[in-house]
Amino acid sequence: MYAVHRLRGMGLSLHAIEQGGDVGGTWYWNRYPGARCDVMSIDYSYSFSNEIMQEWTWSEVFATQPEILAYANWVADRLDLRRSYSFDTCATVIAYDDEREIWSVGTDTGTVYEVKYLVMATGPLSMPKALDTPGSERFGGLLLQAQTWPHEPVDFAGKRVGLIGTGSSGIQIAPVVAAQCGHLTVFQRTPSFTLPARNQPLDPEFIAQIKAHYPHLREMAKNTFTGGIRPVSTRPFFSIPAEERRKLMDQAWEEGALRFLGLFSDLLFDAEANECVAEYVRGKIAEIVEDPATAELLTPRGYPIFARRPCLDTNYYETFNRPNVALSDCIGDPIEEITPDGIRTRTRHIELDIIIAANGYDALTGAMLAINVTGRNGARLSEHWRNGPRSHLGLMMPGFPNLFMVAGANGPSALANFILLNEQNVDWIVRCIEHLRGRGLSAMEPTPESEDRWMAQVQALAEPSLYPRANTWYTGSNIEGKPRGIPLLSRRAPPLPGGMRSRDRGFPRLRVRELNPIAAACRFKHGACLV
Ligand code: NAP
Numbered sequence: 001m002y003a004v005h006r007l008r009g010m011g012l013s014l015h016a017i018e019q020g021g022d023v024g025g026t027w028y029w030n031r032y033p034g035a036r037c038d039v040m041s042i043d044y045s046y047s048f049s050n051e052i053m054q055e056w057t058w059s060e061v062f063a064t065q066p067e068i069l070a071y072a073n074w075v076a077d078r079l080d081l082r083r084s085y086s087f088d089t090c091a092t093v094i095a096y097d098d099e100r101e102i103w104s105v106g107t108d109t110g111t112v113y114e115v116k117y118l119v120m121a122t123g124p125l126s127m128p129k130a131l132d133t134p135g136s137e138r139f140g141g142l143l144l145q146a147q148t149w150p151h152e153p154v155d156f157a158g159k160r161v162g163l164i165g166t167g168s169s170g171i172q173i174a175p176v177v178a179a180q181c182g183h184l185t186v187f188q189r190t191p192s193f194t195l196p197a198r199n200q201p202l203d204p205e206f207i208a209q210i211k212a213h214y215p216h217l218r219e220m221a222k223n224t225f226t227g228g229i230r231p232v233s234t235r236p237f238f239s240i241p242a243e244e245r246r247k248l249m250d251q252a253w254e255e256g257a258l259r260f261l262g263l264f265s266d267l268l269f270d271a272e273a274n275e276c277v278a279e280y281v282r283g284k285i286a287e288i289v290e291d292p293a294t295a296e297l298l299t300p301r302g303y304p305i306f307a308r309r310p311c312l313d314t315n316y317y318e319t320f321n322r323p324n325v326a327l328s329d330c331i332g333d334p335i336e337e338i339t340p341d342g343i344r345t346r347t348r349h350i351e352l353d354i355i356i357a358a359n360g361y362d363a364l365t366g367a368m369l370a371i372n373v374t375g376r377n378g379a380r381l382s383e384h385w386r387n388g389p390r391s392h393l394g395l396m397m398p399g400f401p402n403l404f405m406v407a408g409a410n411g412p413s414a415l416a417n418f419i420l421l422n423e424q425n426v427d428w429i430v431r432c433i434e435h436l437r438g439r440g441l442s443a444m445e446p447t448p449e450s451e452d453r454w455m456a457q458v459q460a461l462a463e464p465s466l467y468p469r470a471n472t473w474y475t476g477s478n479i480e481g482k483p484r485g486i487p488l489l490s491r492r493a494p495p496l497p498g499g500m501r502s503r504d505r506g507f508p509r510l511r512v513r514e515l516n517p518i519a520a521a522c523r524f525k526h527g528a529c530l531v
Pocket of ligand 1: 036037038039125132133164165166167168169170172187188189190309330335358359360361414471473478
């Protein structure tokens with residue numbers, strides 16, 4: 001939407017195609033109960049227009065899907081964006097004409113567009129993973145997928161519901177559906193670590209403070225790795241005594257996940273520190289979940305905390321204390337098939353009226369590879385990405401002139417505040433096109449060497465991190481046959497003064513330092529602060 005706004009503003013003739021029936025992207029599709037963003041609403045919104053920042057008021061720290069979709073619709077109306085769109089239209093074949101230096105974009109409606117510049121804003125988490133459980137076509141009840149949830153309300157009253165998947169989506173769905181349905185069985189394969197979101201309404205005084213300083217806060221956010229006004233620590237785990245660490249974790253647990261995530265700087269690089277924090281969270285699960293056997297099943301082991309995408313929840317672990325909720329362990333007792341009236345595991349059959357699949361995405365590359373893309377000299381994207389996605393900056397690829405990706409693989413992508421990252425990417429693309437037009441140049445593309453250099457950097461950052469130690473969509477391991485790697489620009493722990501290692505126990509405690517007086521003003525309010 002921002003690309004449409006900016007490119008149209010350049011006086012280009014522009015057309016956007018969108019598979020959904022309206023604007024909103026992930027928030028158009030993911031209408032499942034409990035869907036909400038776990039980036040703070042004051043961050044997860046446009047920063048390019050102060051008018052838009054001032055006119056829209058978020059109601060909660062973490063906005064719900066309906067509120068975010070309403071925001072997307074409001075922005076589309078406010079900027080009159082819809083006139084540039086064809087909705088319900090899917091790109092199927094994209095090919096570069098070397099002689100004319102033109103891209104042709106074939107669609108499932110039969111219309112073919114010819115364009116000079118092509119912006120792929122297809123998203124890193126937009127291609128639902130197919131449900132790989134046999135028998136789904138025979139199910140006589142209602143089979144729902146989180147990623148393509150129906151627009152009509154679903155009546156769960158008195159129904160026996162099965163939920164497959166315990167990633168971010170499943171963890172949001174379970175508490176809400178459990179409160180509405182007759183009985184819920186959660187089918188869990190890999191347990192996730194999830195932290196309490198502690199969502200709450202935004203108070204008017206806080207909103208007034210944010211709005212008064214919004215442009216400065218956004219500018220600051222652009223200079224953080226996460227692209228957000230949220231706690232970021234420079235404090236290595238072992239730089240402070242154990243007792244104090246415990247106190248900090250207790251406090252952060254009560255204040256909410258964002259504060260917890262921002263407590264220490266080295267959790268994705270120091271395995272020992274990571275394990276200490278993982279153990280703390282495991283202890284919390286044991287405290288919350290009343291049945292010890294269920295608590296044990298819910299307890300993640302064998303991979304570092306935060307190496308899978310951290311989940312934020314509202315009463316997820318508490319949900320398993322409800323009498324109408326059961327946990328089915330898909331590791332000890334795997335799902336074998338979906339039957340006409342339920343799910344058969346290796347040892348039993350569970351009768352169900354509704355099955356919800358929250359089984360994830362073919363992330364980062366799925367949406368682009370679903371289109372048959374051919375670049376210069378007939379180069380195929382599927383071939384360029386045969387061993388995993390490659391790009392320069394996550395924005396362009398050699399052999400694909402004037403094809404720009406927004407939040408593409410090998411950039412920070414879903415590791416960052418997506419809205420701010422999208423804006424930054426679009427601004428870069430606009431500057432490239434201005435440059436080309438200003439100099440009378442017809443096309444640009446990175447050299448293979450610049451792509452190699454960028455990929456070496458992406459790999460150098462990922463290798464020492466703990467990300468590769470978990471099986472997730474970050475590494476591609478959630479999709480059978482997909483090349484493994486970390487095609488995301490990850491973060492290195494901030495350097496320590498004096499060349500000290502984080503495990504040097506004598507390291508003096510880093511002073512908490514306000515980076516900016518405005519951030520200081522907002523400190524300790526709804527987790528919006530910089531530490
Ligand atoms: P996900 O994190 O990939 O989780 C998918 C879940 O389905 C996993 O628990 C997986 O188990 C399970 N699964 C898949 N196939 C299965 C099978 N055959 N049998 C049993 N279990 C199966 O997907 P997601 O929850 O949709 O989240 C994806 C990403 O979207 C998130 O990481 C996040 O970036 C984004 N998201 C964000 C929000 C938010 O902002 N609040 C909400 C939802 C999603 P295994 O791990 O064992 O494969």
